[in-house]
Amino acid sequence: MTAPLLDVRDLRVTFPTDDGLVHAVNGMDLQVRRGETVGIVGESGSGKTVTSQTLMGLLKETNARITGSIEFDGVDLVPLTETQMRPYRGRKIGMIFQDPLSAMHPFDKVGVQIAEAYRVHNSTSKKDARNHAIEMLRRVGIPDPVARYDNYPHEFSGGMRQRAMIAMALICEPELLIADEPTTALDVTVQAQILDLIASLQAETGSAVIFITHDLGVVAEVCERVVVMYGGQAIEEGDVRDIFFRTEHPYTKGLMASMPSMTDDAGRLTPIPGFPPSLIDLPHGCMFAERCPVAHLIQDGRCFTDRPALRVVGDGHRARCHLSGDEGRALVSLQGSMEVAS
Template sequence: MSTPILDIRDLRVTFPTDDGLVQAVNGMDLIVQRGETVGIVGESGSGKTVTSQTLMGLMKGTSARVSGQILFEGTDLVPLSEHEMRPYRGRKVGMIFQDPLSAMHPFYTVGRQIAEAYRVHNRVSAKAAKAQAIEMLNRVGIPDPVSRYDAYPHEFSGGMRQRAMIAMALICEPELLIADEPTTALDVTVQAQILDLISSLQAETGSAVIFVTHDLGVVAEVCQRVVVMYGGQCVEEADVREAFFQTAHPYTKGLLASMPSMADETGRLIPIPGFPPSLLNLPGGCLFADRCPVSHLVSDDRCRTERPALSGSGSHRARCHLSEGGIPHAAALQEVVR
């Protein structure tokens, strides 16, 4: 297999507070191959956004403490200074933020901000950068891009702002694109248009894409592989079809069960009971043990005393003691949803 474009190894991100260290990311591992689309899913607070922002180097200059490795094309980005990160941010790795209205500067026009992103990495005139920005606005489906170049972010609709953010992220044709909840605030029609747009632009540029989302429907539609995060860790990774139909971790099963189903005429949603662990004081055993409906199947109470390793065969791995004790996953996980 070829060298992956991204290889994250034992990434840990902590934030010092008056109450102690918040362990936002707690030993995250992730590999992304060139041209593939990987989804990162999990509840709020699972570490998805912190992982992606750390990858972009956005924790530099903050109080965050970062350890581990983020290997991009073989270069570790963790020890790089802010100055050393600049050739990577935007040129090599682009990011679509969740809220483009707050991500864009309100005092500058949309076109100027996109052109500026292009000029940072390309020695071109302001006129050439403007032409490139207008072309990119046209590519992402902004109507009348010439006049819209001079519009301000508040003059765009939500869908148009997200398209402009995509234009800004892709104008330098990065090799890796991170999309952090890019469709959360959009209605379903605009969401479908944005997802189609990202997929078509990815096909044109050949870039790899990381989709950070809580929406498993989006993952099923656009991703080839999914990584499930909980408590700052990867608890399951698999090809999308295996994750949906051969689920290996009780938490993933709970996420799938909580999705609305058109086949269920009652419209009943099945929530995961309990709450995620405190990131100030993570338990010594499995992070999901207090919420897990099948932990009793593991002998010696190991779920509460021993942290499970990420293990499995091939591309499907899970962080669960059930996979180590010889208990068939399918039989055990039937008890997750009653």
């Protein structure tokens, strides 16, 4: 098997605060192969966005402390300086941000910003960059791209701004595209159009895609593999069928149970009880132990004292749980629901 395009090992990101170190990412592992679409899911605060910002090198000039390795095409990006990182950001790794209105400069024309993104990485004239930007606006479905080139961000609708952001991210045809919640603020119809657009452009360019979202329906539609994050860690990973139909980790089971169902007559969602762990005072054992109904069934208390590692539970399927596999499935069958046993 060929080496992954992106290979993240034991990534840790902390932010010093007056209250102590915030452990935003705690030993994250992630592999993405060329042309592959990988979804990263989890609750708010699980570390998805901080992970994506770290991959892009956006935290290099902040007070964040970063350890571990981020190998992109064989080069570790973690020790690179901001200057050394610039050829990668935009040229080799592109990013679609959640809110394009805040990501674009309000005083610059949309087309000019897209053309500038192209000129940063290519020795070309302003005219050539303008032509590339107009062509990219056309490819992402912006009507009358020549006229729209001179519009400002506030003159675009939400869906058009997101298309323009995609054009900016893809104009240099990066090898890896990171899409951080790209459809959250859009209505269902526009969301479907954006997902189709990303898929078609990926097919054209051959880019690998990391799709960060909390929408499991989107993951099921567009992703080949899924990484579930909790407490700054990958707690389960596998292909999309493993995650949806052969779930191993109790947290992933809780996410699946909380999804709306068209066939559920009760009309109520099943939330995961409790709250995520403090990222300042991390638990000694499993990050999910306090909220986990399975952990409360175990006599030896290992879930509260020992931090589990990612264990292989199937072909390409891993789970960060002491009780994954046959033993865990037997115990889970006793719980009957995600309610913590009293």
